[in-house]
Amino acid sequence: MTKKAAAVAPVLVRHVIWLGWKLVVFLSFALCFIALLRLHFSPDISSPTNSLSRTRWRSRIPRYNFDGPPKIAFLFLARLNLPLDFLWGSFFENADAANFSIYIHSAPGFVFDETTSRSHFFYNRQLTDSIQVAWGESTMIEAERLLLATALQDPANQRFVLLSDSCVPLYNFSYIYRYLMASSRSFVDSFLDLKDGRYHPKMAPVIPRHKWRKGSQWISLIRSHAEVVVDDEVVLPVFKKFCKRRPAVDTSKGKLNLKLQKQHNCIPDEHYVPTLIAMSELEGDIERRTLTYTLWNQSATKMDNKAWHPVTFNYADASPKRLKEIKDINHVHYESEARTEWCQTNSIFVPCFLFARKFSRGAAMRLLSEGVVGPFDASSLLGNS
Numbered sequence: 319m320t321k322k323a324a325a326v327a328p329v330l331v332r333h334v335i336w337l338g339w340k341l342v343v344f345l346s347f348a349l350c351f352i353a354l355l356r357l358h359f360s361p362d363i364s365s366p367t368n369s370l371s372r373t374r375w376r377s378r379i380p381r382y383n384f385d386g387p388p389k390i391a392f393l394f395l396a397r398l399n400l401p402l403d404f405l406w407g408s409f410f411e412n413a414d415a416a417n418f419s420i421y422i423h424s425a426p427g428f429v430f431d432e433t434t435s436r437s438h439f440f441y442n443r444q445l446t447d448s449i450q451v452a453w454g455e456s457t458m459i460e461a462e463r464l465l466l467a468t469a470l471q472d473p474a475n476q477r478f479v480l481l482s483d484s485c486v487p488l489y490n491f492s493y494i495y496r497y498l499m500a501s502s503r504s505f506v507d508s509f510l511d512l513k514d515g516r517y518h519p520k521m522a523p524v525i526p527r528h529k530w531r532k533g534s535q536w537i538s539l540i541r542s543h544a545e546v547v548v549d550d551e552v553v554l555p556v557f558k559k560f561c562k563r564r565p566a567v568d569t570s571k572g573k574l575n576l577k578l579q580k581q582h583n584c585i586p587d588e589h590y591v592p593t594l595i596a597m598s599e600l601e602g603d604i605e606r607r608t609l610t611y612t613l614w615n616q617s618a619t620k621m622d623n624k625a626w627h628p629v630t631f632n633y634a635d636a637s638p639k640r641l642k643e644i645k646d647i648n649h650v651h652y653e654s655e656a657r658t659e660w661c662q663t664n665s666i667f668v669p670c671f672l673f674a675r676k677f678s679r680g681a682a683m684r685l686l687s688e689g690v691v692g693p694f695d696a697s698s699l700l701g702n703s
């Protein structure tokens with residue numbers, strides 16, 4: 319009896335312990351799962367105290383109501399003229415005039431007319447208050463803001479696409495129009511990359527480190543986000559002060575080079591808009607990717623200061639096959655965040671890219687003759703069509 323009881327007791331104890339273990343294991347799994355869910359569904363990992371309160375962004379731009387089709391504002395950042403104007407001219411030829419507007423920021427005093435442009439769409443579309451831009455410096459973001467501010471004056475402008483003078487469209491106008499209008503979000507390439515060392519500790523507390531973002535300069539904004547950029551009086555001054563490009567190696571300066579190369583290096587246009595969007599708690603309202611394809615030459619040397627350079631497409635590189643490969647890209651991988659963006663607008667999977675850079679004239683000529691932006695019309699090359 320006692321023997322039996324003694325035999326039963328350990329069995330019971332073992333049973334209880336076993337049950338207990340099962341409970342512990344189950345509970346740990348449950349906790350892990352809940353934690354994962356919370357991580358997944360809280361896009362904002364920051365504390366609200368560090369964010370700019372929305373009320374501070376009181377727009378200076380009057381709000382209008384407008385009737386009629388919404389327009390895309392094409393904002394060109396040019397060094398001087400637009401070398402690919404013949405391709406864009408043909409692109410706009412296949413649009414409805416009521417569906418778009420054009421603004422160009424070029425060197426101060428440079429006028430777009432018959433003598434400087436092969437497409438009438440660009441005549442007198444330059445800003446009259448443009449500034450001298452130094453590539454990679456904060457004048458670049460000031461030029462972007464000038465373009466946005468000017469385009470905001472037309473209440474019909476609802477999408478704002480920033481383009482360089484070497485950008486090409488990969489589709490015809492109606493495709494690009496539908497793509498952009500189908501989404502109520504901005505397209506802003508934005509990711510965390512603290513390894514690059516561009517963040518300057520003195521930017522805190524205005525720009526906290528966890529709000530620092532990096533991303534392509536080539537953005538597409540919805541109207542309310544364009545207003546946020548134009549109204550910003552908080553982040554821009556900090557950028558002007560602490561986000562400066564390190565000067566390029568200049569051998570004539572000899573030993574001074576060493577000192578120059580130790581200077582903090584920051585490229586304002588690769589950080590300003592994504593950081594501002596993050597600080598304004600608007601990351602939930604953007605697609606975190608760019609619409610403009612760039613091919614990076616990863617073999618460039620470290621001595622070039624910027625390790626990577628965009629590759630320029632020439633005639634031979636702009637074959638229909640190569641173009642199709644770019645248009646077929648449907649996801650982008652962000653290594654620093656281990657994030658893969660499956661490109662979509664309005665929850666529908668779409669090609670990632672609408673535009674590409676950098677294209678030479680020859681490459682753009684090839685796109686034109688391949689009918690990329692519309693039926694090829696040789697007379698469009700004669701200008702003033």
Ligand SMILES: *[C@@H]1O[C@H](CO)[C@@H](O)[C@H](O)[C@H]1NC(C)=O
Pocket residue numbers: 489490491492493692693
């Ligand atoms: C524009 O391009 C799309 C897709 O490439 C095509 O289906 C459509 O027919 C084109 N529209 C015009 C007006 O050429």
Ligand SMILES: *[C@@H]1O[C@H](CO)[C@@H](O)[C@H](O)[C@H]1NC(C)=O
Pocket residue numbers: 387388412413414417491492493495496
């Ligand atoms: C112009 O806009 C209207 C209204 O949004 C749209 O129906 C039409 O397709 C657009 N035209 C082109 C060429 O995209």
Ligand SMILES: *[C@@H]1O[C@H](CO)[C@@H](O)[C@H](O)[C@H]1NC(C)=O
Pocket residue numbers: 615616617618619629630
């Ligand atoms: C990439 O960069 C290297 C070094 O700067 C250069 O020699 C090469 O031609 C570049 N490749 C392309 C495709 O531009």
